[in-house]
Amino acid sequence: MxxxxxxxxxxxxxxxxxxxxxxxxxxxxxxxxxxxxxxxxxxxxxxxxxxxxxxxxxxxxxxxxxxxxxxxxxxxxxxxxxxxxxxxxxxxxxxxxxxxxxxxxxxxxxxxxxxxxxxxxxxxxGEHPGFVTVGEAGAPAWFELVTKDYDAALPFYRDAFGWTLVPLSDTDEFRYSTGRFDGDDLAGIYDASRTLPAEVPSHWQMFVQVEDTDAAVARVRELGGEVPTEPWDTEYGRMAQIADPLGARFMISGPVATG
The missing domain is CATH 3.10.180.10 (2,3-Dihydroxybiphenyl 1,2-Dioxygenase, domain 1)
Structure with missing residues (x-):
């Protein structure tokens, strides 16, 4: 790994x-x-x-x-x-x-x-560096801020955390920028002002890599979790939103389904 x-x-x-x-x-x-x-x-x-x-x-x-x-x-x-x-x-x-x-x-x-x-x-x-395994099954794969104020978020992360911002898309339908570090895109900022319900604030979400998104979704249900958003394919993989049995939400990402 x-x-x-x-x-x-x-x-x-x-x-x-x-x-x-x-x-x-x-x-x-x-x-x-x-x-x-x-x-x-x-x-x-x-x-x-x-x-x-x-x-x-x-x-x-x-x-x-x-x-x-x-x-x-x-x-x-x-x-x-x-x-x-x-x-x-x-x-x-x-x-x-x-x-x-x-x-x-x-x-x-x-x-x-x-x-x-x-x-x-x-x-x-200090002695704890954080996670050291990335992008493999069972490890973190991606992180993004889902924000209601995209125009405020971009300069904040640039100025407070030193991000180099790279626009991925800047259309009325989809605005997204990535944070680039040493040549690698390691996080994103998504303009969700048109999609987040009024009661849901801006928030960070993390993605965990899985070998098979649909199998993981089935396992989530067996374990008492929920699937607020069913799997869908993107150019970056097959994703789904999961909630653990206590309601904590996160994302999973796996290979695009074939066949």
Whole structure:
């Protein structure tokens, strides 16, 4: 499986889930993706580390009392200095939701609200580099901001995280830009102002690679999850939107169906 060291500055480097039922969620993701999990001690708040082929791939934590941000996946962008990133976020029109903090031995983190209303994390690696396996079955494959304010999102990620933005499409029907890092497109920003319901805010979504999208969808249902959006083919693969048994949504992507 292809691996990397630390992610380029500004690129997605980690994902984790806040869930209302750690045991049920762990069972679901282990069975769906072949992940294994290990729970940390109380000094780390019971944080769960998922691994694939022995390498860290995602995290999970129990929901915090009084926090409405639950049963949702968070994407983290890499930074060499999370304190400087927090200042850049504020200067670019975002808000600091959680001030930079140290996770002993692992690194430093913070949480932000971007200028378009999407929640995004930042991770400054210490001993924990983030996920190191990408684009293979059971590993993260893509990340995108689904935004109601595309014109605010683009300069925010350019200025706060140093993105090089590359327009993929700029028509009335479809506006999409990618973030390019060292020549590779590693994330996207999608103008969803015409499609997101009023009650759904701008948000990040992550894609996990699977070997067979339709088989994965069938497995999701067997495991008690739901499929809000049935599989469809694109030039980038066959995709579907999934919800785990607690309601946390994410995307899966596999090869285009044949036959």
């Amino acid at each position: 292809p691996t990397r060291g630390t992610a380029p500055a500004g690129a997605p480097c980690w994902i984790d889930l806040q869930t209302s039922d750690v045991d049920r969620a762990a069972t679901f993701y282990d069975a769906l993706f072949g992940w294994t999990h290990e729970t940390s001690g109380p000094e780390y708040g019971g944080y769960v580390m998922f691994s694939t082929s022995g390498a860290p791939v995602a995290g999970m934590m129990p929901a915090q009392p009084g926090n409405p941000y639950v049963n949702v996946w968070t994407t983290y962008l890499a930074t060499p200095d999370v304190d400087a990133t927090a200042r850049s976020v504020a200067a670019a029109g975002g808000n600091v939701l959680m001030e930079p903090m140290t996770v002993p031995d692992a690194g430093r983190m913070a949480m932000f609200l971007d200028a378009s209303g999407g929640v995004i994390g930042a991770w400054q690696p």
